[in-house]
Amino acid sequence: MRRSLTANRLSSTPGIAARLEKWGTALESTALVLLLGALMLLAVGQIVLRIFFSYGFIWADELVKLFVLWIALIASIAASRSNRHLRIDLLSHFVADKYARFPRIIVEAFAAIVCALLAWHSWRFVQLTIEFEDSILVDFPAWIAYSLLPLSFVLMSYRFALSCGSEVVRAVRPDEAAE
Amino acid sequence: MIFSIALIILAIFGAPLFTIIAASAMFGYQNEGIDLMAMAIEVLGIASMPMLSAIPLFTFAGYLLSESNAPHRLVRLTSAMLGWMPGGLALVALAACAFFTAFTGASGVTIIALGAILYPALKQDGYPDNFNLGLVTTSGSLGLLFAPSLPLILYGVVAEISIDDLFRAGVLPGILMLVLLSGYSLWINRHNRKPLGSFSWGEVGSALWEAKWELPLPVVVLGGIYSGYFAVSEAAAVTALYVFIVEVLILREIKIKELPGLMRESMLLVGGILIILGVSLASTNYMIDAGVPQQILAYITEYVSSQASFLFLLFIFLLILGAILDIFSATVLVVPLILPIAAQYGVNDFHLGIVFLAAMQLGYLTPPVGLNLFIASYRFNRPIMNVYSATFPFLIILMISVLLIMYWPGLSLWLLSD
Amino acid sequence: EIKISTLLPNQSQWMQDMRAAGKVIEARTDGRVKLKFYGGGVQGTESAVLRKIRIGQLDGGTFAPTDFMKQNTAVNIYGLPFVFENWEEMRYVRDKMDPLLKAGFDELNYVTFGFVGSFSIVLSNVPISNHADMKGKKVWLPQGDTISYEAMKRLQLSPVALPVTDVLTGLQTGLLDIAAIPPEVAVALQWHTRVKYFTDMPVAYAMSFLAINKRKFDKLSADDQGVLTEVLTEVYKKIDLAAPQESENAMQALTKIGIQKVAPDPGQFSELQATMGESNKAMATEGIFPLDLYQQMQAYLTEYRNRSAAVANGQ
């Protein structure tokens, strides 16, 4: 609960940041809707083709797996925006909010750094994929499909950094945060 | 060592689990001199796991079901069929929740969707308040062993065993849990003998008629598989499409414009699970590279010789694991490590799967981290300590059933085809 | 230390042979070369293993020719359906052509130590003794397998494209009627428990091999390279020579559990071969594999058949 409040507070600041939030959310949701729909249609289409036309689409499975990978990545960007990543988070259940603030700053900073590292190394991996001209499906360049990996970690890193920043702001100016 | 302790502290402070796992994997790779691009390779590895598409599709279907009026229809139908018995409403609650959880993925939505209907009904019917709270809280994860629940599928994906067979293996142990909880409920309410209503064929008929769209779902899905129309891996897409057509297009209980939000909401859970799965592949890969399972095995075999004592050790371990981790994270993290060890003690893969999931089901109810406890406390506006104590007797019953499932492998293996 | 990954289970004969070979190599190189094996697919699929080799996490693995098909179309030349009628033909052609394939891997920067393979046969729920029996039946098509797909189109069969993990249940429920696979693999995957018949006719040659990345190999001294090559080549030769017997044993195991053996109609193989010959040539022209290599293979085959016909006539 608490963290989404802070995220909302940031997003309610008018201006570019807010617009970015809005468009970002819309983009994620659209992508998720399209991918989930495509996933359903692909599998059901395959069944229909098979039963009525004795036809099989040999790349269906690979395509399905690619869609699931993309869903996983986009959904985890969305999960960090809505603060829905799975956490153990014992602290917030047993310690009063004001004592939990400092640990929270550390935790968000840590998450931002880890995601940044993941982004950097997956970007290096994507470069290697370009270099070796890997392809998936029939002849689709693999790096295009895999670029979502570094991109999603960059966005998650940005998201955690933002929430770290808002914790700092709340720690420095508690009265303003209370509003 | 210092690094591990730091990570544990960060986890307790509430760092997202996937960052903890990723950090430990990166640290491990670094020490082994393996290029950290390996992280990317492992995360991309989720795309080659069989049956993976079932996870987003079943989750979506579950969210659609819980947002529609299907929970009401389900409760009405079970009341019509079981409500005439003394203590019948408690049985209604158990049966309806088990069915609903199987189809909605054991993510706690059962408590929100069904608990809200059942809790006041139980109270009105004169059941003791603590009992009601405990029952509804417990029911939130009941049915986890029944197909096609999300934890079962995830376990099959991670352990790379036949999901079809895992579904069969879960049937009898799931029924055992239901029977034991029903017995307890009837015993507690033995003095409250007032039936909910008399049995009426008319009411059963009209409840059946009202649920005419949802009832064929298991038939369509299981029937479609067993008559060869589609593969197990396609069942999830069929389910999702069927539920979508029924709830959105035919019954129109979910507006088209609510749909994107609902899809996003359901995918948040999926994203949370799959990103942990991805980075866990990396940490598992590192641990296998470093020979961790062999070390654990060597250590355990030194003290534990029989399968029975190994299973008991496993039970304790899973209780601790379930106390601090949610079922999805625990599955992807721990299953790859315990599989080879359990195999050394001659534990059947499917039996192990059912024992694991049954024990992790306890985790929904054990402090400090228990999803059902949190959701019930939030939903019914009760202090968390109150929910803990109300749920405790049910936890004991479930523990007994886990032990039975553990030491009676036949229960899990009897329905397997070979 | 050379890290090698395989999908084969830890208890498999291959693993035992390789572990033994590893010990020999370690002893003969005074511990300078150690082989470390990851069995049971713990390092992921072949494509993941190839990536891990690229970043230096692993050094080698067992592969099928299809894993390299995008880089070098020549390597899957033996895998074309209905080319070889028996093990003798296969042996004759392989003795001539294996060095060419080995050179192909050389270009891809991999060292190989020989190939092993087995013929896939037809497993089915209805008796299949000729081409007509297969028509209208649902035939398993491995996901992404272009060559089998082209072959099925040419033979006018109804392909059902499914991942390997769905085949077992598919055969049981009737989603699939027919699957082609080497009998020893069928036994390992338990598919034989879900079918009633098998047809003793070689459909295609399924090959597998061990490949080690040259980057690692080139770091060894010439002597150590020699030892490694010698020992591994010997092991592969042994497994390769035992393959016909292994296949025979597996088919006997099928018969033993009550699966009925169906003999193909006389002349059936030649008929299928003729039909497929055209489609194979068409595929070669489309660039799915090199035409000259295909023609070379056909030439060797003709050579062998003429020779054995001559021998038969002479007697």
Ligand code: NA
């Ligand atoms: Na718990």
Ligand code: NA
């Ligand atoms: Na838990």
